[in-house]
Amino acid sequence: MNTVSTPLRELSEWAATLTIGDIPDEVVTQAKWCVLDLMGVSVAAAGDEAITRLIAAERKLDDSAQARVLIRGERFSVPVAARINAFAASLTELADNVAVHANESNIPLAIAHGEHHGTAGEDLLVAVVVGAEVARRLHDVYYDTKKSERDFPIGVPSALNTFGSSFTAARLLGAGPGGMFDTANVALNLIASALETSVLTGSMLKPMLFGGWPASAGYTAAVYASQGLTAAVDSLESPSGGWLHGAAQSWNTDEFTRDLGSRWELQRPDRKRHASCGFSHAALDGVLELSHANVSSSSLDQIDRIEVRLFPFGAQTVGGPAEGITTSNAAKFNLRYLIASALQSGGVITMKDTDETIIPTRLADPEFQSLMGKVSVERDSNITLASRFSADVSMVLADGERQTTFVQHARGKGTNQLSKAEINEKYTGLAAPVLGDERAEQLRSAVDELQSLPNVSSLVDLLVLP
Template sequence: MNKMTDFVDGQGATLSRVADFALNLTPRDVPAPVIERAALLMLDTLGICIASGPMQAGVLAREATVKLYGSGDPDHGAQMLFDGRQVSLAGAVYAAATQTDNLDGHDGFNPVKGHVGVVTVPTLAVLAQKMPGLSGPDALAALVTGYEIAGRAGMALHATVADYHTSGAWNALGVAAMAARLRGHSRETLREAFGIAEFHGPRSQMMREIASPTMLHDGSGWGALAGMSAAILAESGFTGAPAITVEGTGAATHWADLGQVWQTLVQYIKPYPVCRWAHAPIDAARELALEHGVTHDQIENVIIRSFANAIALYPGMPDTTSKAQYSLAFSVAAMLVRRQIGLEQIAGDGLSDPAVAKLVAQTRLEVSDEHEALFPAHRTADVDLVLTDGRVLKSGLTHARGGAERPFGEAEIVEKFMGFAAPVLGDARAGAIRDACLGLTADGSLFASLGQHLADPV
């Protein structure tokens, strides 16, 4: 086995760049559109965190957190989001990230085939409980730090290992960076935290979860737990450097544009709480049906062509919410029958709709070389609807809505938030969170104006 020095950059230039960005970035250093986008991404993620709270996975995650991840030190404790019970800092971010992950409606980043906001938003909300004077712009700059560092850590990891690991394997570094910034760590402490977070970040294999969908989802709960634990360990003197995704000899290229190219701007927004890989086929089928006024009982067959990972999604009629969220034929059929995909379609009676089951049985899935060549930079598909009258409606190549190719504006993101949050919290509390979150971009605002709405139980 090679010595560590054989594959670590001995110059430390990349670490210096990353540490300076993480610890010293000010709101003035961040372009206004990036700050504004960060506020919208936080609002979107909070909506999914709220809606996922009553789900079985969310309840189980919080109960396990109380049992396993409490804190005997008030300085290292926090209230779980939308629950109120006091646990450790690491437990609070674990619980929120785990439940958010299990609704699967949160933002994502195409190049890493994974998710950042699911851990960075809880990290900010949890740590800010100890920072009543944190300004809105400073809070959003911290959130941007998490997005920018986690995404590049993910790109570095995917470029250097053979397996496709879940987001928790790399988004842990974004959590560690945010904690270092908000808790006043030194460059040396941040370096140790990166090393601990990377070492303990869950190298879980994503395609195993795709093949057999469960509540494990994208590993982000464990990524949040590892990242926050790493930060607390490092500030206590525990060592763990170096992180190969930051200091490895091949890592520098992934960090070269830090502070120049803003990955925060190109996170996609999900309109549906199912795997992003299914979104392009869903949108293609939806738009065909709307354009031609087709109802599900007019459809004889559905043919879906997409990239190989999308075609590998669960092909049949799911019997659990987890399977429904990692489904392809079911998700498309649910859209064609119900004209929407929300919580009702992926749980309860939505899993046994006979009209959806019939359409699932009439669906054919095909890997397309054209779509495969575009993945992972793009999520594309095309769909044919073969009708009972003999007509064949063809969508052509379709990009998933909510990404850089077909972005959502503020109004659409706010509408999505209210659609997920208001049924759980009520219009008044959901509206207060919306207004406070969007108000964080203003000079003189305080994160506490939002934070006061985030801990009380639903």
């Protein structure tokens, strides 16, 4: 077997041997906040009809009883429970964007495995940190030179999340450096054909492509590798069909190990206030800033037009036409709909704004239609890849006055982080209506002490209604 040292082997050794003491306290704290945030958005989605359909479909495939679906309590095997819970996390569009969308897969997987195996909170936190870090480092290896969706139509989050989740799972399964490396190669072979078109159209399958399937595929990869069911050791870079040859024009695998152990993805996490695609957040913050300064919610007719300029792929993702918004997912990916909703409410986009019972009413409202029609979304080649979530927003008033703002970091991103109080407020607002105030507070307190929790199944006990 070829055991020549490579950056991927070095990353695998780091992931297998990392201890809680190796992780800076600020990163451990941010990991706990990510768990709390993820639980809030998962709980809020638990009653969605899409999850009911998914559970019915999964029951035809699996009758195990290893781990529970959050809130509802149905039992499935670990990978299926992880798949359902990760689907729920992704459904709201409120889960964080750490390492693109890694925690949507990593945390549900870790909780499902942890319930079945009695994992300690400290071990879960290390596994979550590992998964986020690994997913981000694969991103940095190739994202800047990735092929277009025409040449390689596989959605980026599916690849990153499968890879990251496989490391989370291997860590929880106790893999050594060799087993971690084998897991990575198996995972590269199990990345789903998550077509970009299904993401861009806001299809019902999108939450599965971002969260659910990568969670179960990553877990499967780790279990396969643990039983000696391995893949080609050069599945990443082989000129004869290695994954990177399909995904990118060029790449730099040194990014796997650059500043490893001193630079952490969770030192500056990426969290969401708006229940919508991440590419919409800076624009929404900009529109709210300008509208609060220049018009009132009772005089929106003062707005002549709103011009939004985004990173080209961002404009493609959320800049679709005003027509044809028939599903919640489609609304969450349509900036015109989102801006009109934000202007009418005067605040952040909530899950209610894109509820499928609300959409027809809003689209039938002449004022709402007028607001949507005033919004233009353009591609701006001057917004670089490094600033791809920023937005240049102009509001032109009826008297011709133009007000402009450039939002580099939406609230929750980059240097504009949410405080712990804001994270608590977001979590409580999502979880308390479902769990009740007392249970939601018990869960929040337990996550704050997650590092000392002997068995994470006690978290699931709080996350399943009696």
